[in-house]
Amino acid sequence: MHTSHAADPIALLREAGLRVTDSRVAVIAALADLPHSGVDAVMGAVSRTLPQTSRQAIHNVLTDLTHAGIARRIEPAGHPGLYELRVGDNHHHIVCQRCGAVADVDCVTGHAPCLTPSTTSGFDLTEAEVTFWGVCSACKAAQAEPAGASAS
Amino acid sequence: MHTSHAADPIALLREAGLRVTDSRVAVIAALADLPHSGVDAVMGAVSRTLPQTSRQAIHNVLTDLTHAGIARRIEPAGHPGLYELRVGDNHHHIVCQRCGAVADVDCVTGHAPCLTPSTTSGFDLTEAEVTFWGVCSACKAAQAEPAGASAS
DNA sequence: ACTTTCTTTTGACGGCGTCAAAAGAAATGG
């Protein structure tokens, strides 16, 4: 009866009042395995166990999970949407400008909205989203070794 | 009446080594007039003086200006790209979750990258992008008066 | 088991942006 730990898909779904289906369990498992996955990556992972699953179903499930508060969608500029299960801890992201890889960054202050703008221009503030941009270690290595390296 | 501080489209283009064409001058004028404009808005503004201008030309010009450092492109999640002339002052934005309106927010610390993540996961950090989300005053007013309101 | 409700499949569609080829306009050199 305690609120569940990260990776019990069935409990997460039940608590959210969503039906427990194979697709949803598989999508949650995929996100637990590969955070910051897009529809394609989730599709690939789900297809290994449920090969008939449609792309639209992946979209549906990810949208449902997001609305239910189980998943969170991020959308770095110039990239398709990505999903992760870490929710409600107000963390941020660092995105590689070369390959688009994403890593988590713990919030600087620890609680939302974590920043206060100097002037709000009459807006009611809901949240502050911080995206760091940089170059990941893999891309740094690829740049340092121009040729001959085993790249992925 | 204008001080040199205001953007002079022709000077900006010359300094960047770009040819001075009607389209480019018109796009810069449009952005000076309406910051945070998308391709559609710029197109509408430019069409008033250069009605034959193609949408692709707007894309080209905006991309050229961005690469030249004259304009900056922002891309709030779920919205098409927006452009502004304010460049290099490391300011941020607040976006209305209802209507997508964007306002500028001066940087909290005043200089890039303005924030340092606690853990960089091996990334070389380039910049920190902060997007505030909230509800603009117009949408707040619209919500307060559910029916019979005059034109927005 | 029957009916209602929710989920998934299937196919089409739309926004937004890019690519590429051809036509047009500005700078350069004779």
Place this chain on the structure above:
DNA sequence: CCATTTCTTTTGACGCCGTCAAAAGAAAGT
């Protein structure tokens, strides 16, 4: 002043990503 090179703009097609909508299928309530 004309010819050449270079850059800009037009035109049309295409692709990615996501949404919409209708029909088929599976789960829950009585």
